[in-house]
Amino acid sequence: MLGIDARFSVIEDRLKGVKRIIAVSACKGGVGKSVISCSLALKLAERGYKVGLLDLDFFSPSDHMILGIKPAFPQEEKGLLPPTIYGIKFMSIIYFIEDKPAPLRGIDVSNAIIELLAITIWKELDFLIIDMPPGIGDATLEIIRAIKRLEFLLVSTQSKLAWESVERMIKMLKQQSIPVIGIIENMKQKDSDFIKRNAKDLGIRYLGAIKFDPGLEDSLSSVEKISKTEFAKWLEEIIPKLLQQEKFK
Amino acid sequence: MHEWSLAQAVVKAATDFANKNGFKKRIKVSVLLGELQQIDKEIFTHALEEITKELKDWHITYEIKEEKAKLKCRTCGFEWNLSETKKRLSEKQAEFIHFIPDIAHSYMQCPNCKSVDFEIKKGRGLSIASVEEI
Numbered sequence: 001m002l003g004i005d006a007r008f009s010v011i012e013d014r015l016k017g018v019k020r021i022i023a024v025s026a027c028k029g030g031v032g033k034s035v036i037s038c039s040l041a042l043k044l045a046e047r048g049y050k051v052g053l054l055d056l057d058f059f060s061p062s063d064h065m066i067l068g069i070k071p072a073f074p075q076e077e078k079g080l081l082p083p084t085i086y087g088i089k090f091m092s093i094i095y096f097i098e099d100k101p102a103p104l105r106g107i108d109v110s111n112a113i114i115e116l117l118a119i120t121i122w123k124e125l126d127f128l129i130i131d132m133p134p135g136i137g138d139a140t141l142e143i144i145r146a147i148k149r150l151e152f153l154l155v156s157t158q159s160k161l162a163w164e165s166v167e168r169m170i171k172m173l174k175q176q177s178i179p180v181i182g183i184i185e186n187m188k189q190k191d192s193d194f195i196k197r198n199a200k201d202l203g204i205r206y207l208g209a210i211k212f213d214p215g216l217e218d219s220l221s222s223v224e225k226i227s228k229t230e231f232a233k234w235l236e237e238i239i240p241k242l243l244q245q246e247k248f249k
Numbered sequence: 250m251h252e253w254s255l256a257q258a259v260v261k262a263a264t265d266f267a268n269k270n271g272f273k274k275r276i277k278v279s280v281l282l283g284e285l286q287q288i289d290k291e292i293f294t295h296a297l298e299e300i301t302k303e304l305k306d307w308h309i310t311y312e313i314k315e316e317k318a319k320l321k322c323r324t325c326g327f328e329w330n331l332s333e334t335k336k337r338l339s340e341k342q343a344e345f346i347h348f349i350p351d352i353a354h355s356y357m358q359c360p361n362c363k364s365v366d367f368e369i370k371k372g373r374g375l376s377i378a379s380v381e382e383i
Contacts, residue, residue, distance in 0.1 A: 003378070006259045013257075104354055
């Protein structure tokens with residue numbers, strides 16, 4: 001039996017109208033990757049760009065909670081059209097699992113990711129922001145295999161533990177010549193150039209720091225409140241650097 | 250209507266395969282439809298025919314076979330057919346599985362030990378069994 005996986009053949013087609021695909025990635029959970037993904041998508045949409053947001057963190061999808069939306073199933077049109085929420089086309093596994101857990105093994109995660117990429121019709125977008133699964137396991141490898149034009153935006157706290165995992169990811173991405181836009185140091189609590197220095201040593205652009213914002217947690221689930229946080233202001237300062245097409249390989 | 254996006258994928262994959270292997274534009278494509286994905290064979294066949302009509306110079310015939318789903322529990326080793334658990338699914342849950350078959354893990358359990366850790370051994374979804382020049 002030939003066993004051709006027909007889904008791979010359409011993924012590139014589904015993404016052909018998307019100008020830039022940014023994978024927001026962190027190796028450890030809890031570093032703020034999902035909040036940065038959502039806020040970045042919102043900020044870009046505010047600037048008039050056509051933006052899509054894809055939550056591929058299957059084990060703990062949270063973008064819908066950050067945005068404060070009750071998921072409504074996407075419209076069908078020879079595939080699935082992601083609903084537009086706050087000016088963003090939003091797709092997530094949450095539409096399919098609702099409040100149920102998704103106890104998926106590696107092969108199941110890989111299959112589900114490929115299926116979702118194959119059925120989602122994004123049409124024209126300036127940016128597709130992907131909230132990546134944490135780490136460099138099956139899910140991340142599958143996304144790298146399926147999407148050829150990925151650019152990685154890395155997120156780390158100033159913790160040595162978080163950095164060590166990010167460093168491994170940078171090495172893996174470099175081995176495969178996958179572009180890295182840069183790194184955001186999130187939830188910074190004390191003065192230190194640890195992340196900036198180490199990023200420079202690896203030839204990765206340091207995009208800036210976002211200080212720990214104690215008010216952020218209470219703002220989650222309200223796009224309006226998030227936009228008024230200190231977190232959002234610091235992220236705003238980083239965005240011009242993201243818009244530069246300069247990439248490090 | 251998911252059948253249309255699946256049909257698009259099959260036509261694209263089969264013609265890409267034929268081009269890559271230097272086939273003439275007359276091919277026979279054998280497709281397996283896994284039971285778990287609950288693809289409507291009639292709509293899928295119609296979609297294949299319509300999409301193929303739009304291709305210039307291609308003559309494609311399709312052979313479509315259905316494959317029963319077989320599930321195996323990773324915890325107790327019990328094997329079962331989809332029909333045993335499918336009847337417990339709501340219409341909405343069945344629709345979710347239609348789009349992403351692996352989501353079955355969110356809605357099904359081993360009938361023997363109730364584990365959610367099971368393997369979809371056969372009949373998960375759509376696959377192309379063969380592409381031949383004719």
